Amino acid sequence: MVTMNDTPSRDIINHDASEALAERIRRAEAEGSPLRIIGGDTKAFYGREVEGEALSTREHRGITEYDPVELIVSVRAGTPLRELESVLAANGQMLPCEPPHFGEEATVGGMIATGLSGPRRPWAGSVRDFVLGTRIITRQGSEQRFGGQVMKNVAGYDLSRLMVGAQGTLGLITEVSMKVLPLPAATRSLHLEMSLQEALEKLAEWGREPLPITAAAWLEGALHLRLEGGPSSVEATARRLGGDELLDGFWEALREQQLAFFGAESAHPLWRLSLPHHTPALELPGVSRESDVLYDWAGTQRWARSDASPEEIRAIASQAGGHATRWAGPGGAPQEAPFTPLAPVVEKYHRNLKTQLDPQGIFNPGRLYAAF
């Protein structure tokens, strides 16, 4: 027997609060007073502290349109992510970018604003890759629509995807339309004991083959692999690669940073390194043990504990073609300078864009960088 709380088809609270949000933004613009946008408040750690009056999206919630055959869902920003995911699952579909929640209260708006994706990212694509359209309340307090509820749309600039990862600094995201996909027909997860070196080589080799791999992480002396697709190919690949069956829940625990690695007591801060495919193991100052680094996304997203200076870590990541983010983690506090500084010309155009769309700095000022 299932309880009401477990029934995915239960009615989602459906409420359009856009007029109240718009009114609040008009007031902030008139007063020139900054707003601190909050959804479920699960990802506050991922950015800088914002000084401003709280503006919650939580009242603006509900799925506004969902036709599974169209593979598109439109949903308001304040909708809890788990509610959206349960409705999709009840229809045999999913958000392929597998966004982390980092808490029960995570919202759709927070997923879009941070743009964080889960273990399937290198194979399926990121949050922004699945965004088709957005509604945004601009500084003037008008709700505007960009992109659309169709798969292909090149009319005007792609302001919808620009919003992903901008953390609400360019306007308030009120609704998003996303592409969804069918749940895989078959899934197997494997635990293959092998050295880091071997795992990185194997991943490069397998990457050139059409294998149904959709997650790959190396930790604790083993490569953890997920296979998803048709039953025939998943079974054939699992037989070919061998190894042991991986316990259920591993990928969710990895995505939500609930593995022992993330909970370990350490005096050293945690860093997220985003690197190109086929980057070898990097020498990081202060990292002596292999177990201080967790390799996700086939090695393109690495979690490392190091007491090296931000400059040192960032120089190493940059040298390898990537960047490094200081990661306070779920429940952690906002950081002073979490993100890699931008090149001067790139920063100039970030400032120009912010000035054009939010000249008074009412939307989450300083959330990404102190300068805007």
Added chain:
Amino acid sequence: MNTQYDARLDGEPPLLDQAEVLADLRQALPDMALLHREEDLRPFECDGLSAYRALPMLVALPETLAQVETLLKRCHALGVPVVTRGAGTGLSGGALPLAHGVLLVMSRFSRILEIDPDARTARVQPGVRNLAISEAAAPYGLYYAPDPSSQIACSIGGNVAENAGGVHCLKYGLTVHNVIKVEVLTIEGEHMTLGADALDAPGFDLLALFNGSEGMLGVVTEITVKLLPNPESAKVLMASFDDIEKAGDAVGAIIAAGIIPGGLEMMDNLAIRAAEDFIGAGYPVEAEAILLCELDGVEADVDDDCQTVRRVLEKAGATGIQQARDETERALFWAGRKNAFPAVGRMSPDYYCMDGTIPRRELARVLKGIGDLGEEYGLRVANVFHAGDGNMHPLILFDANQPGEFERAEALGSRILELCVEVGGTITGEHGVGREKIHQMCVQFTPCELATFRAAKAAFDPMELLNPGKNIPTPARCSEFRLTKSAGDAPAPTQAPKSHG
């Protein structure tokens, strides 16, 4: 209403004449090819939308990045507009020159700089042809996924500018999903890198913003794309239907079965007959519609999916289902589809290709609407359709030598795009707004939304020197368009159209 550049509606042109700009650029760039005589400019007067023509003031053919940088700096200093052009295959007049602007032709940047099979990326110059990337990656078992029908000729720089699509978008995405990094020169000649070799980059997603920005925000000088492993197996099923609505329902039924085909295309009877006549692809000429459904991936899954799709098609009322027996027949099935535009071109002196995208469930209603509109305007329309992603390509057949026919074709096209917007779709799925659909932007977006687009533009190009008059209409142009529309005056071109092939 006039689609030619109009200073009153599109913005004041610079005061300099050709001789002054030529003298300045020659002095700054003595080694760069710079065309100025009318007979040399003539080949550049249009892109793939040849009904729209204008002679550029000058054509610049740089070969080095330093030349592009200097050219942009000089044009910025002089206040002279710059229109960037790739291979000139665009279908919306995005590279339509300006009589008072420099046409910056990037075709000489045609080198593949690096293929990295381990990282599965290709780093290329913007003038490299789309298909050339897949050819260069083939020895490693890799390919570049987006495949617009013009892929033999179109350049990757143009693909980025238009966010080009193709027949495999539903499964493999558009250009924006397959480009990981671009090098850009701004109108001020500054260099920036957007995106990264890693899977993400800090800051705003300016890479996404630049894809599809139609050369209005900067000039792309280098592109790194993602490569995919060739699928182990690809099989194509062709289903015939005696009713186009049944074919449309079959598309939904395939997706409802949990299958995402690599390609899913529909053609109506007129398009089928045109393609069969031209290519001899083995299409059933009596059918009201055919569906081409390609399933690709690991062999065992493809076989399973073929069985499932066959059952779905039978249930949907297909009158015939044929699976390509071998690679040759599969290529032939696709050749009919990929050559549908020139095939239709053989049936009529001219044709005009539309690019609206709709929610798939509206297909029957929109096709009926197109049929009714065709009758109203007295013109035939062939329908070719990226069924999987709802991107329609109605081809309006007309004869430009018959007085008034082009005007009727254009007016019919406008009505079709407005119908797409009405059912919740968009005026352009993959060809871009360019100059062609500048007025329909006033239909799809509110004045406030258009103002936000202009604000984004102003962040990169406040003097509006990059491709002015394209993509985003000015308030003056929209006001005039709305007045003209409400007065019931169909938009008409000001010059004699030529071919539309």
